[in-house]
Amino acid sequence: MPVELRQVENLPDAASPALACLALACVVAAPAAGWQGATAGGGPLREMGRAIEAAERSLAAGEPQVAESRYRTALYEGWLLLGSVAERAGDLEGAEAAFGRALVSVVENRSARIAQAMVQAKLGRPDEAEVLLRSLIAEDTADHESRRLLARMLADAGRVGAAVQELEQLHYLTPGNAENGYFLATAYLREGQVGKAQALLDELAETIPTPQTWVLIGRTYRDAELYERSRAAFGRALEMDPAVPRAHYYLGTIDLLDQGRALLDSAIEQFEAELELDAGDAMTHLYRGIALVEMRRYEEAIRSLEIASALAAVRADANRFLGRSLLALGRTEEAIAALRRGLEAADGAPDSRSLSEFEARQISSLHYQLAQALRESGRAEEAEGHFEAAKRYHARSAESARESLDRYLASETAAATFEPTATSGAEDGSSATAAEVEALRASLSTSLARVYFNLGVLETRSQALEAAIGFFEEAERLDDDLPQLQYSLGAARFAAGLFDGAAPALEKALEAAPESADLRRMLALSWLNAGEPLRAADLLAGDPTRESSPQLQYAYGLALVRGGHGAEAEEIFKGLLAENGTWPELNVVLGQAHAQQGDYPRAVEFLERAIALDPTVGEAHSTLGEIHLRRGDLDLAEAALRAELRSHPEDERAAFGLATVLDLNQRPEEAAALLRSLLVRHPELAKGRYLLGKILLARGAAEDATEQLEAAAGLAPGDPMIHYQLGLAYRELGRPEASRHAFEMFRALKREEG
């Protein structure tokens, strides 16, 4: 289990307006969501797990930059894996999306670029793939892998000449590199330039004079359908070492490819010679088995096909031929079992959307034979379903579904590219069933979600709420059930003032922890600020600590007022005042509320009480100043606003109010100076620019005034008074047309205002 965040129940009393910060503090204090020991198993998640563990160690050591970097590495590894899994499952669009995420996770993203290029090529967008690969080659002209992949991709896209050119350049840049020479030789063969290829392959044999080199050369000629050269190469290999692996195997396949059924006996001899060297080689057993089936020597074929069926990569085919043999021998039930295993193995292969013709034929054939076997065993109804499936898959292939050895081999060589392909190998991810693939994808998504979650916590610690929310949202997209995720997301949005978004997340968190009073309170405040006062009131009504908590009681009263339950609210506020008359902020809020309703005497009473309790309480003096201004008492207004600015010099509202008062009090110079200083700090303040423009215009500085007024109009285009002043300014400047236009705007906006 992941390490749990600090329990919400352990929060300090959250029944205060500071609930957000307290909740956020909880997120900040949260230890990272732990890694579930992925490194222990040594599975495909190992690299990701290592990165996460390193990140957690760095976090514990007080190294946030290292932690972030490692978490990003974990994201990179995770997305790469997810992309690979998707690609193997045939979901190329999913793979592209995952590799795209890997690309933007870290600085050094070479593997992701290569993987993305390969997927784009498969998706039929070789131009995009080429751009990616060329970006890698531009960074390192001797990047062998990228250039080889580019060559392969170009060749696959039919641009064999361009592919050869790339490999020639690589060979030129790395003259002694035998591997690059080999790839160039395969490219020449593909282009039909046998002489050039031979020169390079001979050079390779000279550089690395081993029998294995000749096996490789023989295989290369075989794939180019140059069978005599191929036989000669394998002959050289066997001369050098009669026990060299794979030589007999390839010779057997050449017999089949070159002469088809005519050389079945010879092929079987070669496979058996290979088996003398390695009795357990599954691929050799497969070909031996298939060749024997072709010769209707079913009894002999069975043992080889059973051994071959252990190899996941060919399990479907081994069972297909095994089923066919068993059926021919009248061992119907065993045949049915084998064919079912074959279908099961085929089911784990790429999904039907991206089945190749060969794969479609293979599955069709499995269904067909199974249907026959079932019919023979008297299960006609079940057989019917498989006949239907066989037809469906058959329709997907252009050719007959009848299995044949030469077609099987042809499919193998058709897959051969410039690079040698493994014809036998260990179990890998491609052998997983669809269910296993899905489980791996889900597991990776959850792991990635945890990493995003931890990055969110990290950003919260450095007060970067916007970034934190972004990471929490990423985590939510991947796994919205992650423990503590909804709580952290809600708390972060709450602290950022994004109440509309906070409420749904907190609501989900509350579903998971319905007993949490703190969550309930935070959700109530979110609803209150998100314009859903009655939902807030509902939540707060039953809060057992509400009556003992002035902050909660205040929020409850506010919710009732906004929800249209004024009478109940009045009782709440009366009670609050009776018990918390010394709470300065409460008096300020009540003063503001009365001022909004035009009840200035009561407003002044509350505000003066607030100031008496705390002369520096925020917004008390400025609200008083605004009231005095509305009443036309400019001297009192000025004094109050100056008092606010003494305690809170950054208060933009108070500064603007004071500038307005000074202007009205015939002190435009002072007002203009104050406004200029205010606009340095708040260049977006339209009303400040408007007032400054108006003052400048009155002083005859029409050009300067115009600048300010134009800026104000840009910031607040819907304010008619700005256009009116602009009209005056343009008139002063002798720009009648602009002036006329500004006045027209003024009138139009006024009409809109009604």
Added chain:
Amino acid sequence: LKRRSAAVCLAVAAWVWAAASVGAQTSPVEALREAAKLGPLERDAALRLAALELAQGNAEAAAIQLRSVIERFDSVHARFELARLEARRGDNSQALAYLGEALKIAPNSEDLLSAYARVALAVDAPVTAIETLEALTRMHPSSADYFYLLGVAKFEIAESNGAVEALGRALELEPDNSRALIARGLVFNFLKRYPDSQASLQRSLQLMPGNVDALIALAEAEVGLGDLAAAERSVQRALELAPEAPAALYVVGRIRMEQERYGEARDAFVRSAALDPGSSKTHYQLSLAYARLGDAESSAEHLERYRVEVRREQARLSDLLTRAGVGVSGMGGVGG
């Protein structure tokens, strides 16, 4: 009221954080200093003492603690803090070195990458900055600031189209980013795309009336558009605010040249060149003005100065690329 309740909440949040930092500053610095005299402090204590020393203006004492943490704990965080300290002290090269070391350990940290890019720009290493900013813009595609910096860095190496693209992206993300608008206006001027420049700069001036750089660049665009009256108004406004701005004097010279008032043009260019003797374009214009005035000798002299400055600028660019390990053939990769 709604505004207020949200404001109260946020204010308290700010207070919580502020209280935490105030707490840090009022902790017993003397006790930590005394402890440090007895031997190297534990990692966290040393970092705390460094923060306290810095808060009290004792940069060197803070640096000693940070260096000690780096040496003993190989700390990236300490390197980052020390880089910030060095940058504040004006030693950007040292800051860049510390950040480079830190990035070797934590190559994907946004803090480090961002600081590295900014410092690289400050030490005239735009190619390094570009490489870093290209990674940052990829990893943080919603940050307008990184695209803006990328645009500036690309313009530094005269990759104007790349600069326009990056600045355009910054403005898509933040349409009212006045710094990006001004920078894009400058690049458009360089590309002689004067209508685009004028639009960009006028918008920037709506947002930041009286910005001298924007006014000068606008005047230059207006000269390019042949609207000499507008150019005159813009440049005079700039000169009111910054009478010694060489770029403004250069534009005055350009206007006078267009007006065929060659003597006044020469005087403006001479003043501009005196304030910014390394400006190749000023020497070029001076050579033209002297030629028009019939002073072939001075014209030739300034034409030569122009050539020298152009060669120097090219050498600087080449040096920048070489220092960054990027040859001419690699430019596509850098700029791409």
